[in-house]
Amino acid sequence: MVGLRHAGNPRIPDTTVRRLPVYLRVLSELSGRQQEVTSAELAERTGYSSEQIRKDFAYFGALGTRGVGYRVDLLQRQIRSILGLDRPIPAAVIGAGNLGTALARYSILQDRDIQVVALFDVDPRRVGTDIEGVKVYPTEELPAVVRQLGIRMAIVAVPPEAAQAVVDAAVRAGVTAFLNFSPVKLQAPRHVHIQNIDLSLELQSLAYYVSARSLP
């Protein structure tokens, strides 16, 4: 996992990248209400330290005014540009079962920058239906649809046995970023980024923090 991006851009640590969307969320609450925001105020609202916030901003050539703070709108625009959210990103959800459907519905309704434009499923009963107006295609058409719609990002919610195959197909068709909910370690070329969310692993590690187990 490297924070390196296309030539010329500063290298941003992965930890910072993960905080950027949080800043965006807070900034959008602030936007309209105030023009400037201090790192102290952002610290208050995000839970990060103010120094950390300033360091984060410095990674992409910050622009605060000493004694005043940062311009909300400028900051928003910059962070969105860093993340590549300054133009819509077409995304796919692969697997239209319970989880896939829920994730698709959630993403379609929540996020306007990342646009879920297609779902895929192997089950003929699901193919042809739609989720919030987005069509479910047969998985075998994935390469064609991905290319046609310029899909660059995919949410994987298929059974573990099927995951590697759909990722391989998607990668060949040009997808470079995956959010994987399947409980398997996926293989992919270096330039492909895979972010895993594994519910079983999360729950099991969470178990460690269940305290005072001696109680009833």
Place this chain on the structure above:
Amino acid sequence: MVGLRHAGNPRIPDTTVRRLPVYLRVLSELSGRQQEVTSAELAERTGYSSEQIRKDFAYFGALGTRGVGYRVDLLQRQIRSILGLDRPIPAAVIGAGNLGTALARYSILQDRDIQVVALFDVDPRRVGTDIEGVKVYPTEELPAVVRQLGIRMAIVAVPPEAAQAVVDAAVRAGVTAFLNFSPVKLQAPRHVHIQNIDLSLELQSLAYYVSARSLP
């Protein structure tokens, strides 16, 4: 976030805790097939370095045999005990919408150590139904049901406005560990552990890794 647990136990770093379930998964594939496993083999299958694995095991007083490796069954038992998975953990899913239902179904079917024994929802149309045989209760009954069933862990999948209130109620009733899917920063007492999974944030940070944005 501290790795500290009940008195007497060694302090295990959070990073290690998050790897333990991965070891469990790999070990369960191995179990039956072989009695011993080397750190190199585990490295191969997990993607972690062998030194890291040995360090992790050392945190809970490892027990390998030089020249041979670790006993699979012993390792399994130890890790399960560290995580508190040596007895079933009753859990709740709060919010029986699309996501909550999908998560509940997934957990019920996948995980036998963490048992989802109740769902909660405010919508009267959902209350009284069941998901894979697990009842949906009205949210107002949460305190009573949590106490009655000894629930120690909760998956939160309610709208953001409702999240803090259900967490407060659950904490008062004795829940100490949460997996939160609501896109809000939840407040809770020190002894309560909250693990967040925020789909929007994940997708937005993922956008950073979509490469070669200049293409079509």
Place this chain on the structure above:
DNA sequence: TCTTGTGAAATGCTTCACAGCA
């Protein structure tokens, strides 16, 4: 000989502390 177990070095991230500027 093979693999564990572990101090020591390296890395990466966060916090400290304060100089610098509006």
Place this chain on the structure above:
DNA sequence: TGCTGTGAAGCATTTCACAAGA
């Protein structure tokens, strides 16, 4: 005076390198 910007210090985690034991 207030807040940014940033080197330096501090921590946490990972990797290195190798001694020790079956």
